[in-house]
Amino acid sequence: MDVQVWISYALTLFILSFLYKDNPLYKLAEHLFVGISAGYYIALAYQETIRPNLWEAVVTDGHYWRIGAFLLSILMFTRYAPKVAWLSRWPLAFVVGMYAGINVIAFGSGDLIIQLQSTMLDFLHGGMGAISNLLLIVGLASSLLYFYFSREHTGALGVVSRIGVWFLMVSFGASFGYTVMSRISLAIGRTRDLMLHPLVTAALIVAVTVGLFVWSRRGGGADQEIT
Amino acid sequence: MIGDFFIPHAAFSRVVQEIQQWGLIVVSFTYLLGVVNILQVHSAKVQRRSPEAPYSIVLVVSLLGMACLGIFHDHKSADSPFIWLYNTVYDPLSATMFALLAFFITSAAYRAFRARSTEAVLLLSAAILVMLGQVPVGAAIWGPDSFLGGFPGVKDWIMDVPNLAGKRAVLMGAALGAISTGLRIILGLERAHLGGGN
Incomplete structure (x- = not known):
């Protein structure tokens, strides 16, 4: 049997063992997950950014000014030397300033204007579609008014903002339903995967159960509340 | 960055692109800073011989191992050790972690979804209708050929109208x-990110 199957199945069951209670098998899988993910993203940052944009740009293409970016990056590590720790603010200020500039335009043109444009809908013609369009406009306007905090929400503003809350609640409920279904579909996916090799799954379930039983008998997790 | 939007000139765009490349490089090095931080925290745990020390060793070894495999070996071909570890460890672990949330999200919903007010009723009804519209059993109870398109039709309408209105309001507010x-950061009114308070 493929060792890949055994490892991936075992790790899946280690994570699911958390449904019983926090235990060493879950902690092992959890720490492995954090380590592997961090290592994965470090490798990706090197291969996709540092190597082509810094190393190859300087060594192969002769873009020597990129050494400035390297020096700026190195300044971040001065935070470990208290005397010059203030220098670590420079790269931070550079990145925050850059992304602040990008965001002003990106959010302004990408979100605000486009969303407003998409809400300019015809609500006078088209039967049921027009009613939906009108509801969308009313919902957006009332929800936005709910976020207007410069005046107390009383009188007409109170009524409109309450309607806005209703739209927001429907939106939150719909998002919740969607999230639940996506998580359940992931759970079904993992279960189907485990069913591809039922003997391996059965053997590992027995092993994990025995392990948890022994751990529990030795007083493991006695301080945890079962919720 | 803001000027690039208003000055469509090749020379200016090149300068902006160079600044963006610098930003990408600096951001990539922040990952390294994060690794140094993780190593500091976990090596301290190992030195203290804390009960969590074995897990810290697992974390550090897996982090350094994965990073070295990705940096010093091929990181793209399907038979590389890096991709093998990704498929064997990262992929099932991340899928199961998110799948595990299904159980907790359901138990949280059971506790939170008490229809005590109009708002709670709306939230609960929308969630149930969307869930029923998503699964085959919903269509079996009230199919798409029935009045209003059944549960799938009602779900689509909720997603396209009231949900979109609320989402759009949140998006525009954000x-x-x-x-x-x-603008506050650019004008220097907001300096908390530099650790100097307001």
């Missing part, structure tokens, strides 16, 4: 917030 925060 956009206004991001723009105003961005």
